[in-house]
Amino acid sequence: MPELPEVENVRRSLTATVAGATIVAVRLGAFTGCIASPAPDEFVARVTGRRITGFGRRGKYVLIRLDSGDTIAVHLRMTGELTVTSPEAPTGKHHHLTFVLDDGRELRFSDTRKFGRLMLLTPDEAAALDRSLGPEPLDDALTAERFAAMLTTRARAIKALLLDQTFLAGIGNIYADEALYAARIHPLRPANSLTPEEAARLLEAIRTTLASAIERGGTTLRDYRDGLGRPGNNQHYLHIYHLAEGDPCPRCGTPIARLVVAQRGTRFCPRCQPRPRP
DNA sequence: ACACTGCCCTGCGAGC
DNA sequence: TGCTCGCAGGGCAGTG
Numbered sequence: 593m594p595e596l597p598e599v600e601n602v603r604r605s606l607t608a609t610v611a612g613a614t615i616v617a618v619r620l621g622a623f624t625g626c627i628a629s630p631a632p633d634e635f636v637a638r639v640t641g642r643r644i645t646g647f648g649r650r651g652k653y654v655l656i657r658l659d660s661g662d663t664i665a666v667h668l669r670m671t672g673e674l675t676v677t678s679p680e681a682p683t684g685k686h687h688h689l690t691f692v693l694d695d696g697r698e699l700r701f702s703d704t705r706k707f708g709r710l711m712l713l714t715p716d717e718a719a720a721l722d723r724s725l726g727p728e729p730l731d732d733a734l735t736a737e738r739f740a741a742m743l744t745t746r747a748r749a750i751k752a753l754l755l756d757q758t759f760l761a762g763i764g765n766i767y768a769d770e771a772l773y774a775a776r777i778h779p780l781r782p783a784n785s786l787t788p789e790e791a792a793r794l795l796e797a798i799r800t801t802l803a804s805a806i807e808r809g810g811t812t813l814r815d816y817r818d819g820l821g822r823p824g825n826n827q828h829y830l831h832i833y834h835l836a837e838g839d840p841c842p843r844c845g846t847p848i849a850r851l852v853v854a855q856r857g858t859r860f861c862p863r864c865q866p867r868p869r870p
Numbered sequence: 871a872c873a874c875t876g877c878c879c880t881g882c883g884a885g886c
Numbered sequence: 887t888g889c890t891c892g893c894a895g896g897g898c899a900g901t902g
Contacts, residue, residue, distance in 0.1 A: 593896080
């Protein structure tokens with residue numbers, strides 16, 4: 593499931609190989625619903641002939657910048673893939689959209705579960721998307737003091753808050769569990785119950801977890817591939833997300849527990865991450 | 871502000 | 887071997 597580190601690797605791999613290319617044609621598959629907005633014919637018309645000036649990322653969105661000033665925002669959700677290929681590369685049955693590039697290569701969007709979406713945004717719309725998301729966890733502007741202050745007004749379970757993209761952008765289920773485990777904080781702790789020290793520890797854990805996952809190419813549990821079709825390596829370095837209920841905690845050997853927080857399966861160590869005080 | 875449900879969708883593994 | 891069934895999950899709309 594592409595979260596911030598995976599999307600960042602897609603961005604980097606495409607920047608290195610596709611930036612500067614011109615989209616000479618757009619081909620749609622049967623599932624045109626992958627284009628969230630505008631209507632598919634307008635999407636095609638406004639994208640065709642445009643040069644890709646670069647690739648950005650905001651939270652879990654890949655941002656394809658066009659020389660028209662428009663931005664294609666791509667959300668991969670669970671199984672979406674954005675990969676550059678030769679035109680001869682076989683087309684899978686879950687392949688929904690192709691940007692044909694001026695050098696003959698193709699930038700393809702595929703998505704097994706059809707949850708992923710593309711949006712073509714004007715500069716104003718792109719700014720609105722940016723404002724709708726919380727801060728970037730790796731941005732230096734997000735200091736420990738500011739993060740702690742953000743928590744003090746929130747009574748929700750800390751894990752639910754970490755998954756809320758309007759609070760903090762880019763964290764999904766994998767890295768929420770990993771960061772809380774690293775920071776030794778129980779996922780159900782009310783956010784405003786964290787001490788400033790715990791908040792600082794959590795932010796540091798989030799950053800370390802995300803940064804190392806980026807350096808390892810992201811986490812490939814099943815589907816994730818970068819812009820060149822390469823899987824990541826971080827799945828070999830997970831501490832808790834991949835464990836089953838009852839498996840020993842890698843730190844203390846206590847059986848790992850499981851619960852559901854914000855509709856998401858959640859693993860934690862009952863000893864390392866003690867329950868919230870009543 | 872927050873919790874909860876249901877929806878979108880497919881592949882996979884468990885159980886029979 | 888082949889079937890059914892439940893689960894997985896990000897975001898969003900709708901309800902309370």
